Amino acid sequence: MRNCRAFLALVAFAGLSAAWAAVDTSSLASYLTTSPDTTLLAQLLPALLPSVDPRVVSLTNGTVFVPSDAALRKLIKKKYKNNITRLATDSAFIRTLASATLPYHTVPGAPSLAASLKAGAKLTSLLGPANGNLTVSVTGKNLFIRGAKNKVQITKRDISLAKGFIVVHLVSGLLTPPPLPKSPSPKPSKPSPVPSPSPSPRPSPSPSPSPSPSVYTNPYDATYTSAWDFVTRIYPSVWLDQGDDAFFAPLQAQLQDPQWSGTFLLPKMGLLNGMDSTFLYYYNVGEDVAANILRPNATGIAGIARMLANHMLPSTALTPASLPGPAGANYTSAGGDPLMVVSGLDSVTGSFNLTTPIGKPVTAQHYIKAGQASIWIVDELLWPRDSPRAVPDAPTVLSYLENPKFTNPTMWGLIKSVLTAEDLALFGNPNTELTLLTPGTSSILGNLALLANPAANAATIRALWLNHIVPGVVMRTSHDWYDGRVLMSLAGNALRVNSTFSLTQYQVNGQGIAMGSLVGKSMIWSIQGLLFPAVVGGPTSSPSPSATPSPAPSPSVGPASLGGFLSQPSVLPAALSGALLSSLEPAQVAALSDPATRATLFLPDPATLASSPALAALLANPLANALAIKALLLNHFVFGTNLANAAAVSDGLQLTSAAGNTLTFTVEASGAVKVNGVAISKPTPLGQATVWMAAGVIVPPSAPLASPAPSPTPSPSPAPVPSGPGPAPTSFATLSEALRGTPSLSVMGAVYDAVLVSPVGAIMQSVLTPPYTVFAPSNQALQAVLAALNITDINAATASNPLAIAGIVLPHIAFDQALPYSSLTAGRTITTGLAQFGFASSLTVQVSAAGAVSLAGPKNSAGVAPGDVFVGAANNIVVHVIDTAILT
Numbered sequence: 036m037r038n039c040r041a042f043l044a045l046v047a048f049a050g051l052s053a054a055w056a057a058v059d060t061s062s063l064a065s066y067l068t069t070s071p072d073t074t075l076l077a078q079l080l081p082a083l084l085p086s087v088d089p090r091v092v093s094l095t096n097g098t099v100f101v102p103s104d105a106a107l108r109k110l111i112k113k114k115y116k117n118n119i120t121r122l123a124t125d126s127a128f129i130r131t132l133a134s135a136t137l138p139y140h141t142v143p144g145a146p147s148l149a150a151s152l153k154a155g156a157k158l159t160s161l162l163g164p165a166n167g168n169l170t171v172s173v174t175g176k177n178l179f180i181r182g183a184k185n186k187v188q189i190t191k192r193d194i195s196l197a198k199g200f201i202v203v204h205l206v207s208g209l210l211t212p213p214p215l216p217k218s219p220s221p222k223p224s225k226p227s228p229v230p231s232p233s234p235s236p237r238p239s240p241s242p243s244p245s246p247s248p249s250v251y252t253n254p255y256d257a258t259y260t261s262a263w264d265f266v267t268r269i270y271p272s273v274w275l276d277q278g279d280d281a282f283f284a285p286l287q288a289q290l291q292d293p294q295w296s297g298t299f300l301l302p303k304m305g306l307l308n309g310m311d312s313t314f315l316y317y318y319n320v321g322e323d324v325a326a327n328i329l330r331p332n333a334t335g336i337a338g339i340a341r342m343l344a345n346h347m348l349p350s351t352a353l354t355p356a357s358l359p360g361p362a363g364a365n366y367t368s369a370g371g372d373p374l375m376v377v378s379g380l381d382s383v384t385g386s387f388n389l390t391t392p393i394g395k396p397v398t399a400q401h402y403i404k405a406g407q408a409s410i411w412i413v414d415e416l417l418w419p420r421d422s423p424r425a426v427p428d429a430p431t432v433l434s435y436l437e438n439p440k441f442t443n444p445t446m447w448g449l450i451k452s453v454l455t456a457e458d459l460a461l462f463g464n465p466n467t468e469l470t471l472l473t474p475g476t477s478s479i480l481g482n483l484a485l486l487a488n489p490a491a492n493a494a495t496i497r498a499l500w501l502n503h504i505v506p507g508v509v510m511r512t513s514h515d516w517y518d519g520r521v522l523m524s525l526a527g528n529a530l531r532v533n534s535t536f537s538l539t540q541y542q543v544n545g546q547g548i549a550m551g552s553l554v555g556k557s558m559i560w561s562i563q564g565l566l567f568p569a570v571v572g573g574p575t576s577s578p579s580p581s582a583t584p585s586p587a588p589s590p591s592v593g594p595a596s597l598g599g600f601l602s603q604p605s606v607l608p609a610a611l612s613g614a615l616l617s618s619l620e621p622a623q624v625a626a627l628s629d630p631a632t633r634a635t636l637f638l639p640d641p642a643t644l645a646s647s648p649a650l651a652a653l654l655a656n657p658l659a660n661a662l663a664i665k666a667l668l669l670n671h672f673v674f675g676t677n678l679a680n681a682a683a684v685s686d687g688l689q690l691t692s693a694a695g696n697t698l699t700f701t702v703e704a705s706g707a708v709k710v711n712g713v714a715i716s717k718p719t720p721l722g723q724a725t726v727w728m729a730a731g732v733i734v735p736p737s738a739p740l741a742s743p744a745p746s747p748t749p750s751p752s753p754a755p756v757p758s759g760p761g762p763a764p765t766s767f768a769t770l771s772e773a774l775r776g777t778p779s780l781s782v783m784g785a786v787y788d789a790v791l792v793s794p795v796g797a798i799m800q801s802v803l804t805p806p807y808t809v810f811a812p813s814n815q816a817l818q819a820v821l822a823a824l825n826i827t828d829i830n831a832a833t834a835s836n837p838l839a840i841a842g843i844v845l846p847h848i849a850f851d852q853a854l855p856y857s858s859l860t861a862g863r864t865i866t867t868g869l870a871q872f873g874f875a876s877s878l879t880v881q882v883s884a885a886g887a888v889s890l891a892g893p894k895n896s897a898g899v900a901p902g903d904v905f906v907g908a909a910n911n912i913v914v915h916v917i918d919t920a921i922l923t
Contacts, residue, residue, distance in 0.1 A: 060196045063094050063203070067101070072191065072205055075107040075119060079132075082123040087133040090141070090161050094201060096386055096398065097143040098158070100180055103190060103205040110209065132209075138162055139182065139212040142169070143381065145400075146202035149192040152178055166213050182210035193533070259405035262299045263290035269301065278330055282339045286347055286369065293406035298348040300399060300413045313418050314339065315552060344370030345392060345417035352409040355380060355402055358387055368392075372419050375837075377798065391417045432471060433462035435554045443476040449489065450479070453497040465555045470505040470522075472543060472562040479565075502526040502566045509558045510551075527599015529628040530566065597636060597724050598627035606638070626674070630722035635673040635690075637715055637729040644732070669694040670735045679725050680718050684708050696735050770809065773906045773914050779813045780916060786817065787844055789829050793837035799844075802869065806853035806911040810867070810890065810897065812920040817843075820920045845869055846876045846923045853911045855903045859888050867921065876923045894922040 059065035068077045091099075115121040122128065138161035147158070152171045158180075160167035172179045178189040191205035259265040266283070267275065280287075289295045307314055317339050321332030331339065347369040358380035366374045372392035380387045386400035399411040436442045436451075451459070461467055489496070504525040510516060520532040522543075533542040542548065546564040553559075600606060626632050672693040678684055686702040701709045708715050714730040767773035771791070774784030790799055812820070820843065826832045833840040846868040854865070861882040868875035878890040888899040897917040906912035 060194070063099060063196055063201055064092065066194070066196050066203060072103050073101060075104045075111070076102065078119060079107075079123055079129070082129050083133040083137075086130050088138045088161065090143070091137050094141060094143065096145065096381060096400075097141060097201055098147045099142070099201065099203050100140040100187065100189070100206045100210075101203050102140070102187075102209050103207070105190070106187070106206060106208045131212075135162070135212040136209055139167060139169075139210050140206070144386075146195075148202060149178060149189065149204065152189075162212060169210070178204075180206060180210065183213040184211040186210075259403065259410075261291055261293045261406040262295065262297075262408040262410055263287065265403055265405040265410055266290060266299070266301065269304075271304065274307075281336045282343055285340050286343060289347070289349065290408075296352045296407040297350055298353045298409045298411065300346040300348075300411050300417065302346065302416050303412060303414055306414075306416050313553070314342075314416060317342075341370055342416055342418050344368060345372050345374070345419060346413070348374075352407065353411065354404075354409050355385060368417070370417075370419060372417070374417065375795075377795065391415055392420050393418060431463050431465050431555050432467060432469070432557050432559065433459060435552075435559060436462065436473075442473070446476045446479045450496070450500050452489075453493040454500070455497075458497075458501075468507055468509050468556045469525075469558075470508055470510045471557065471559045472503040472505075472546075472548060472566065473559055474503065474562055474565050498526050499565065499567060502528055502530075503562065505530065509556065510560070511553065511558055516548075523598045523628060524566070525599075527596045527628055528566075529598075596628050596630045596722055597632065597634060597726075600721055600726065601627070606641075632722070632724060633675055633677045634724040635676055635678045636724065636726045637671045637710055637713070637733060638726055639671075639729045639732055643730065666694045666735055667732070670696055670698075670733050671729070673698065677723060677725050678718070678727070679720065681706065681708055692733075692735075694735055698733070767904070767906050770803070770906050770912060770914070773904050773912075774809075774811060777811075777904055777914065777916070779815075780811050780914075782814045782817045782821075783811045783844075785829050786833075786840060789833040790837065790841050790844060793833045793840070795837040795841050799841060802850070803848070805907065806851060808849040808852060808854040808865075809912070809914045810847045810849070810899070810917045810921065811914055812847065812897075812917055816897075816917070816919050843920070846921045847917075853913045854915075855913055856888070856899070856901055856915065859899060865890070868923065876921055878921070890917065890921070892921055892923075895919060897921055 058071070059069040067073050068080070111117055111119055111122055115125070141161045142158045143161060154171060154173040156171040158169040158171070160169055166183075168183075170181045172181055172186065178192070179186045180189065185208070187206040187208040187210055189204045190207050194203040194205070195201075196203060257268075259268070263283075270279070283290065286299075289297060290299065317335040318331050320335035320338075321330055345368040348366050349369045351366055358376075364376045366376070368374055374389055374392070376387060376389045377396070378388040385402055386398055389397050389399060391397055395415055397413050397415040397417070399413045401412040403410040436447050461469075502524045505522045506525050508522060510522075516532050522530040522532070524530055530543050533545070543562065544566050546562050546566060548560045548562045551558055551560040626634075670692045673690045674693055676690055681702075684700050684702060686700070688700040690698050690700075692698050698710050701712075703709070710729075711733050713733050715727040716730075717728045719726045767776055771784060771788055774780045774787055790796060821827075821829070824832075829840070849865050849867045850869070852865075859880045859882075861880060863880040865878045865880065866875065867878060876892050878892050881889045881891050881896070883889070888901075890897050890899060897919040900916040900918070902915075904914035904916075906914065
């Protein structure tokens with residue numbers, strides 16, 4: 036029921052600015068309520084929720100064939116006279132749609148991209164193998180999904196949700212599910228004091244995990260005498276023969292023991308075949324091309340063996356019957372590192388999720404019983420935190436590119452000749468953070484059009500190279516390459532990631548990538564082809580005497596979009612550029628890369644940015660302050676309006692920034708122009724946009740504050756909460772924004788955000804479904820608690836013990852009830868927290884003679900400030916400021 040309410044709440048919260056409407060792909064529910072392709076289905080959700088199959092709402096892995104607006108529009112026109120209200124009130128149809136049709140459109144398990152849907156392929160929906168089988172058919176280039184009674188066409192393919200764990204395909208209609216078998220009605224019988232024995236009694240079978248074990252063992256259904264028996268059958272024998280068996284040597288005694296009752300998390304083979312940079316680092320430590328030695332040395336073997344030790348739970352056999360254990364449960368690996376389970380077992384797919392020692396998400400699936408051991412297949416390598424991840428002898432990107440062991444000297448010589456001193460300084464800085472996609476030698480040197488006239492094509496070659504660089508973003512592991520992710524190149528173009536669930540094939544703009552290496556603080560991957568920029572002209576061949584003269588290319592390619600402009604290190608520091616790009620939605624990134632985007636940017640120069648204390652505080656903790664960074668940076672953008680010069684600005688002009696705040700312009704007698712008191716000058720055209728230089732940072736009026744370090748000693752008790760009528764209600768879109776945007780609650784906001792990005796964040800989000808009320812301690816009150824716990828770094832504390840930090844938040848939340856200030860009447864009892872997590876309290880409302888409201892708990896009391904802070908359009912989340920943290 037809680038999931039259903041969360042689904043409905045997402046519908047209410049789906050209102051977005053028309054200029055910056057962005058599709059939320061974090062979950063299936065989020066997508067359905069924000070996608071422009073599913074607006075009709077979103078309108079039907081309130082009617083569907085009472086009877087919707089909960090497995091659809093809570094899907095974590097799978098493929099969903101979602102009926103598009105066009106599909107529902109045809110149905111509404113045909114049967115309901117173009118009136119969606121008629122459809123929504125057809126209770127029989129809605130009940131069938133919610134309980135049978137939508138599950139029939141949902142296929143749990145490994146997501147299926149369109150490329151994997153081959154003619155004749157069978158898919159099993161949530162309705163099960165008896166009633167829910169679907170068949171793929173292909174006609175020309177068109178894909179169809181055939182059910183028991185009809186078929187639908189896939190009209191839009193490969194919409195990646197939840198970082199690739201869910202794939203949506205839009206379809207042209209609704210599949211008609213087969214009639215579900217009805218359970219026979221029990222016949223009335225006369226009661227008998229003594230049950231009659233069965234005429235042919237049989238012994239009761241031993242209990243087995245539900246669902247059928249076949250769900251887990253496929254495709255590895257066989258009998259294995261030990262874990263090592265399974266490993267040697269699955270692991271390529273040629274690799275073991277070449278020496279990979281040395282990686283397992285410290286574990287082999289237990290793996291070979293048929294009585295060993297532990298768990299081994301076997302990685303997918305693709306991770307050991309070029310798609311994990313740390314594995315490649317260790318494998319290549321002993322490489323000696325001259326001596327034809329291509330095997331790791333003792334250091335490499337020890338490093339890989341240490342990683343595989345983290346894949347073993349030495350004394351715990353995780354089985355389907357033992358899962359779901361408590362989400363958030365910690366296990367210690369044979370390597371001594373913690374592994375945390377972050378989701379229960381999916382009863383349909385037989386998979387569960389956990390996190391690596393470095394905090395990366397992992398999916399474990401395909402349970403195999405091998406002797407007394409349990410084996411699961413995982414999609415990530417479990418490296419310890421202290422694993423080295425740098426290429427030997429290459430501390431910087433420049434040193435890597437200039438090392439002939441890694442880069443062809445002829446190719447690099449050509450590229451280097453067209454780069455600027457600023458480019459080379461960026462590559463030579465050991466603190467540079469970027470992702471470089473290096474094309475193969477043949478891709479560059481085999482491009483005759485480029486090489487026909489290198490001097491004339493210098494600008495094109497430089498732009499081409501910069502289009503293979505993503506500044507400020509370090510794509511380290513397989514989970515970073517999730518399908519549909521949009522990256523901004525240094526040339527100002529959008530690069531789109533395509534991937535498959537197997538995590539062995541990745542593409543950027545259609546070009547395959549592999550073989551990644553961490554170099555300094557940057558990541559370098561090989562790419563099979565070239566990423567030609569969209570904003571630069573093609574190569575120039577040798578001029579022909581009879582050819583029509585054309586303008587010669589500029590010596591250096593200037594950016595043609597805001598994205599390209601901001602990607603230049605001289606304009607925006609790499610750390611800030613990376614923070615900006617990582618905080619934006621894909622639609623926003625795409626708009627920045629479009630030269631046709633009409634916009635105005637007020638850009639402080641690097642020195643001004645570096646001297647801004649507000650910005651410095653935010654960048655000191657970019658993860659926890661992501662929302663604040665986004666709000667601050669977007670406050671310098673105006674989209675849809677191009678203020679091309681001073682003549683376009685009039686005194687008193689007001690525009691709305693991309694952050695949603697009002698920007699007021701003043702024109703002084705001298706002609707100087709200011710926006711919100713910050714002087715701006717030197718308008719520079721950039722495509723359909725204009726960039727003004729700003730003499731300061733334009734701070735939002737209610738800027739979320741940075742996550743501060745608490746004082747070493749508890750702060751003094753705050754003044755008593757004033758009585759009397761409270762302030763006018765304030766409303767925010769999300770709880771995070773409410774906490775950070777409310778004066779005196781920024782510390783609570785930082786704690787809450789840190790929990791959300793921790794391994795228990797998914798649990799927190801799943802229980803935080805409206806309605807609920809948050810009694811948030813003020814900054815002083817919460818800093819006192821953190822100081823008493825010796826916590827000086829919120830993010831570090833949350834990373835090391837996320838449940839403990841979540842335990843600070845939970846006792847301040849009253850679930851299932853939205854309590855405005857007016858409802859806090861004397862004697863009312865309020866239960867906060869969740870008893871099942873061990874963090875709960877019972878509070879009694881007290882009202883003084885002067886009208887001051889307080890909450891009396893078992894260990895202390897907290898005063899409540901007058902007023903209400905509402906969250907969401909439905910106002911079914913309420914935040915109150917209290918002067919003392921609630922103790923449990």
